[in-house]
Amino acid sequence: MPHKILSKKKLSQDVFTAEIEAALVAKARKPGQFVIINIDNEYSERIPLTIADADPQKGTIRLIWQRVGKTTAELADMNPGEKLDSVVGPLGKPTHIENFGTVVCVGGGIGNAPLLPIAKTLKKAGNKIISILGARTKELLILEDEFSQISDELIVTTDDGSYGRKALVTEPLKEICQRDKKPDQAFVIGPAIMMKFCCEVTKQFNIPTQVSLNTIMVDGTGMCGGCRIEIDGQPKFVCVDGPEFDGHKVNFDLMIKRLNAYKNQEQKAHELYKKHKCRMGLDK
Amino acid sequence: MTEEEKQELLQQLQEKQKTGKLTPADRYEIPPQDMPAQDPVKRRSNVNEVATGYTETHARLEAMRCLQCKNQPCIEGCPVRIRIKDFVAAINEGDFKKALAIIKENSLLPAVCGRVCPQEVQCQQTCTVGLKFKDPTKAVSIGRLERFVADLDQNEGDVPSVAPDTGMKVAIIGSGPGGIVAATDTRRAGHDVTIFEAFHKPGGVMVYGIPEFRLPKAIVRHEIESLEKMGVKIVCNFIVGKTRTIEQLMNEDGFDAVFIGVGAGLPIFMGIEGESLVGVYSANEYLTRTNLMKAYSFGKGADTPIACSKKVAVIGGGNVAMDSARMALRLGAEKVYLLYRRTERQMPARIEEIEHAKQEGIEFHTLRSPKRVVGDENSRVIAIECLQYRLGEPDKSGRPRPIPIEGSEFRIDVDTVIVAIGNVANPLIRQTTPSLEFNKWGNIVVDENCKTSMEGVYAGGDIVLGAATIILAMGQGRIAAAAINKYLAQKKKAKTKS
Numbered sequence: 001m002p003h004k005i006l007s008k009k010k011l012s013q014d015v016f017t018a019e020i021e022a023a024l025v026a027k028a029r030k031p032g033q034f035v036i037i038n039i040d041n042e043y044s045e046r047i048p049l050t051i052a053d054a055d056p057q058k059g060t061i062r063l064i065w066q067r068v069g070k071t072t073a074e075l076a077d078m079n080p081g082e083k084l085d086s087v088v089g090p091l092g093k094p095t096h097i098e099n100f101g102t103v104v105c106v107g108g109g110i111g112n113a114p115l116l117p118i119a120k121t122l123k124k125a126g127n128k129i130i131s132i133l134g135a136r137t138k139e140l141l142i143l144e145d146e147f148s149q150i151s152d153e154l155i156v157t158t159d160d161g162s163y164g165r166k167a168l169v170t171e172p173l174k175e176i177c178q179r180d181k182k183p184d185q186a187f188v189i190g191p192a193i194m195m196k197f198c199c200e201v202t203k204q205f206n207i208p209t210q211v212s213l214n215t216i217m218v219d220g221t222g223m224c225g226g227c228r229i230e231i232d233g234q235p236k237f238v239c240v241d242g243p244e245f246d247g248h249k250v251n252f253d254l255m256i257k258r259l260n261a262y263k264n265q266e267q268k269a270h271e272l273y274k275k276h277k278c279r280m281g282l283d284k
Numbered sequence: 285m286t287e288e289e290k291q292e293l294l295q296q297l298q299e300k301q302k303t304g305k306l307t308p309a310d311r312y313e314i315p316p317q318d319m320p321a322q323d324p325v326k327r328r329s330n331v332n333e334v335a336t337g338y339t340e341t342h343a344r345l346e347a348m349r350c351l352q353c354k355n356q357p358c359i360e361g362c363p364v365r366i367r368i369k370d371f372v373a374a375i376n377e378g379d380f381k382k383a384l385a386i387i388k389e390n391s392l393l394p395a396v397c398g399r400v401c402p403q404e405v406q407c408q409q410t411c412t413v414g415l416k417f418k419d420p421t422k423a424v425s426i427g428r429l430e431r432f433v434a435d436l437d438q439n440e441g442d443v444p445s446v447a448p449d450t451g452m453k454v455a456i457i458g459s460g461p462g463g464i465v466a467a468t469d470t471r472r473a474g475h476d477v478t479i480f481e482a483f484h485k486p487g488g489v490m491v492y493g494i495p496e497f498r499l500p501k502a503i504v505r506h507e508i509e510s511l512e513k514m515g516v517k518i519v520c521n522f523i524v525g526k527t528r529t530i531e532q533l534m535n536e537d538g539f540d541a542v543f544i545g546v547g548a549g550l551p552i553f554m555g556i557e558g559e560s561l562v563g564v565y566s567a568n569e570y571l572t573r574t575n576l577m578k579a580y581s582f583g584k585g586a587d588t589p590i591a592c593s594k595k596v597a598v599i600g601g602g603n604v605a606m607d608s609a610r611m612a613l614r615l616g617a618e619k620v621y622l623l624y625r626r627t628e629r630q631m632p633a634r635i636e637e638i639e640h641a642k643q644e645g646i647e648f649h650t651l652r653s654p655k656r657v658v659g660d661e662n663s664r665v666i667a668i669e670c671l672q673y674r675l676g677e678p679d680k681s682g683r684p685r686p687i688p689i690e691g692s693e694f695r696i697d698v699d700t701v702i703v704a705i706g707n708v709a710n711p712l713i714r715q716t717t718p719s720l721e722f723n724k725w726g727n728i729v730v731d732e733n734c735k736t737s738m739e740g741v742y743a744g745g746d747i748v749l750g751a752a753t754i755i756l757a758m759g760q761g762r763i764a765a766a767a768i769n770k771y772l773a774q775k776k777k778a779k780t781k782s
Contacts, residue, residue: 001519024527041484045577045587070587086484088521218577218588219492221482221523222710223549224569228560235553235560240711254560257663261562265582265589272583 002083006060011142014067015110016076017052022087023059025051031117032095032212032244035061036220038086039074047071048217048239050114051090061087064113064142070269077277091220092243095210099126101184104176104207105151106132106169106198108190112143114212115189122187123150130183131155132172134190138163170197177205186210188247192259196252203248211247213238215259229255285315290341297348301376308351312413316422317346319636324643328613331496331580334640335399343432347375350424353412358426361410364759366390368407368426375429384433392465393758395503396490398431400603401755402634421635443513447474452772455480455539457524457713460488462545462745462757462764464507467516469765470543475772478539479511480522485576488547490754492576493568495607497614498637525716534740540775541768544728544736544743545761548751549710553703554599558657563591563665567600567608567704574611593700595619597668598646599654600704601631606638608702609646620646621696625653625673625686651675653686655693657701667697706751713747725750734764740775742768 008018025035034050053062067076078084095118103122107115112133123129131151135141136159148154155172156164165172169190176183186209188198195211202209215227215238222240229236230251236242285293297314300306320336321327327334338346350372358368367386374383387394403409404420407427414423454470456463459481471477485491487504512518524530524546533539551566553559570590573579577588596612598605601624609620622641624631627650631638642648651673658667672692675684709726721729721737727750728743730736736743744760746752 001521024522028527038484043578043586045589046484086521088482088484088523088527090526091523218569218572219483221526221549221712223551224572225551225553225566226569228553230560254663257562258560260662261591262589265592269583269587269589 002085003087004083005078005080007080012140015142017062017064019060019062020087021059022061025087025089026054026059026061027056029054029090030094031121033090033092034243035087035089036091037084039084041085045071046218048214048220052113053117066110069266070273073270073273091239095244097121097125102128103185104130104183106173106188108134108169108194109140111190116143116146118187120150128152130176132169134169169194170201173198174201177201177207183207192252192256195247199247209247210244211250212243213245290345294341294345311349311351312416314345314349317342317425319428328644331614333500334497337435338428338432343375343429346425346429347372349413351412357410357412358407361407363755364390372429380433380436384437387430392468393461393507394430394434396499397755398427398434399499400494401427402753403427404635443510444472446472446514450474450776452540452776453538454768455533455542458488458545458547459486460545460547460757461754462761465758465761466543466545466765467511469762470768471514471516473769478517478519480524481520482523484520486518486520492572495575495611525712529716541740541772543764544713544747545745546710546713546747548707548746550708552706552708556654556656558659561657561659561663561665563699564657564701567604567702570608570702580615591700593617595698596700597621597623597696597698598702598704599623601633603633603637605704606633606641608704610641610644613644621649622646623649623652626675626683627651630683665699665701667695668701669693669695709747733767734760735767
């Protein structure tokens with residue numbers, strides 16, 4: 001059954017959001033879970049995307065993605081009314097939510113999208129929320145308003161200082177950890193390298209830290225093992241054992257290398273797609 | 285022997301047979317008919333089916349080799365007890381429709397089983413002709429004959445008749461061989477049947493696992509289409525346990541009975557150093573990328589990439605290992621090594637697959653197994669370090685235990701490693717169905733009717749048996765369907781009474 005795109009919006013230069021029909025997923029999904037989509041069942045690749053939000057009454061889910069390769073670019077070029085062949089889920093284990101006390105939520109770039117539903121639910125569970133949102137530059141910052149509504153404290157950083165504080169997220173994170181009353185729990189979602197350094201900070205202060213990993217996947221049900229990472233030296237599957245893990249135990253260096261497994265092929269496919277798109281324009 | 289000579293021989297034998305003078309000794313004299321196949325050099329660079337199938341002459345000659353034994357030992361070797369003697373006799377008579385009808389009494393997917401069943405350890409192992417020659421490959425080629433009559437029928441598309449609607453709903457979880465058979469048999473009884481499949485295409489292991497060169501997708505598609513013509517609904521992208529649980533299907537969605545045929549679905553890794561390096565694949569991932577996702581045409585119509593390998597090591601000795609090795613070759617690998625820690629005799633793969641793999645140039649290295657995978661500074665595989673093994677006393681499986689020889693380390697330079705040492709039960713259903721009983725390996729516990737610990741829930745195939753075969757999964761699908769039909773008949777009776 002195809003899944004219609006009901007609305008689509010550009011959030012920043014390369015970040016998009018869309019509301020997509022997926023009634024059963026919308027009903028079953030919990031914060032922290034993801035879907036795997038297939039634009040076209042005959043030729044597309046299967047990619048995992050976090051469910052940013054869902055409306056069970058309406059039967060829709062909200063996806064947020066960054067244009068990084070061919071498939072995400074193709075998705076960004078789709079318009080409301082068009083359909084995805086496949087949306088399967090919800091996959092992965094939901095986030096473990098409880099009243100920890102004070103929680104620091106650190107989002108980097110596109111990571112703000114999966115972080116938002118978790119932060120919302122943490123707030124509902126009675127936690128005090130300190131949010132740190134980082135982006136390379138002002139234009140790339142997403143979901144600031146949504147986070148400001150649920151955060152007791154919100155810090156925004158940009159790498160180039162074009163907005164908020166000129167810093168990497170690790171700087172304010174360290175300061176917060178140094179406060180008299182240090183946070184009880186941290187959630188960090190963003191690029192692998194950012195999660196790695198945030199975990200190094202929170203580890204120094206002994207603050208339990210959950211990270212959400214977005215690895216390469218095929219089936220999303222544990223069948224292929226393509227998403228495997230090392231936790232405390234042991235192999236784990238992100239799709240069924242995760243996507244959330246104790247950040248202090250993740251071998252981020254290996255994960256980053258595995259994420260780059262198909263870099264050359266992905267670049268080639270993206271270039272081809274862009275070229276093809278240009279030609280399509282000329283033909284008209 | 286040329287084709288003309290074969291035809292001539294067949295005519296002579298048929299005439300002799302008519303007069304009743306064809307003796308068993310004459311039948312032993314008939315040369316076993318080889319399976320025609322694509323040229324090994326050519327087929328290395330295409331994904332088309334390797335074994336091209338018998339002609340009518342081949343089939344009738346081969347069928348004539350059958351002694352028509354009274355005690356029918358072949359049937360004892362068949363997990364679903366096909367009336368082999370009778371269907372082979374029908375081929376001998378030239379009545380191919382009748383032959384197929386006989387097979388279909390017990391097996392719904394003859395075009396599949398004729399291709400992928402390990403006949404040499406089933407029907408052909410017990411065949412008198414094979415025993416006479418002390419070689420199951422010289423037995424009557426029952427599998428090839430089964431395929432021959434099944435392929436003749438591919439374009440006909442007879443749809444099994446369906447009983448009037450019973451108003452009962454059956455959910456089949458998984459669209460592999462077990463699910464297809466269970467769906468067909470419950471639908472025939474008039475139930476409203478829905479198959480739920482996790483992937484975006486139905487067919488299970490026949491679509492994601494077994495490559496086109498061994499089992500063309502068109503055959504699976506044909507079987508799925510017959511199901512749809514019968515009125516079976518197929519819902520893809522639906523993961524039972526995630527999208528909906530079994531309890532929800534039964535308590536909220538109105539399903540009266542459930543068949544779980546989800547397969548094994550969790551790859552075993554070796555647990556050695558370097559197994560998460562870039563370039564190490566489970567066979568499941570390697571084959572899914574190439575078969576289901578068509579990575580062989582990456583950049584030319586398919587978006588799923590796969591490693592561009594030059595030197596590949598495949599670990600394992602089963603059919604999946606052969607499939608992976610032969611697929612790597614077709615994707616352009618220059619060298620493919622197959623490492624197995626026992627000897628060729630103990631390999632679980634079908635003999636025909638081992639032969640085909642060797643013909644194509646796969647290098648077999650038996651009594652070898654990796655100790656660690658070696659990577660470069662970018663965590664990409666550059667080599668495997670292996671140990672030599674020797675055979676010891678038989679283990680629990682009855683096969684001699686492989687024992688590593690200390691200090692025998694050696695290195696093979698490779699850029700890709702494919703681990704094909706089997707699967708264990710996928711935990712998704714277990715995690716989300718607390719009232720279902722599992723054994724310590726995570727397989728669902730069932731009785732002789734494939735009934736689980738949950739009322740109205742039946743299970744079969746790899747999720748019950750551990751990693752097994754298509755024919756065993758089909759056999760269980762059939763047993764479960766019969767039990768479901770009985771259960772639903774009783775349930776309906778009880779309903780109408782109250």
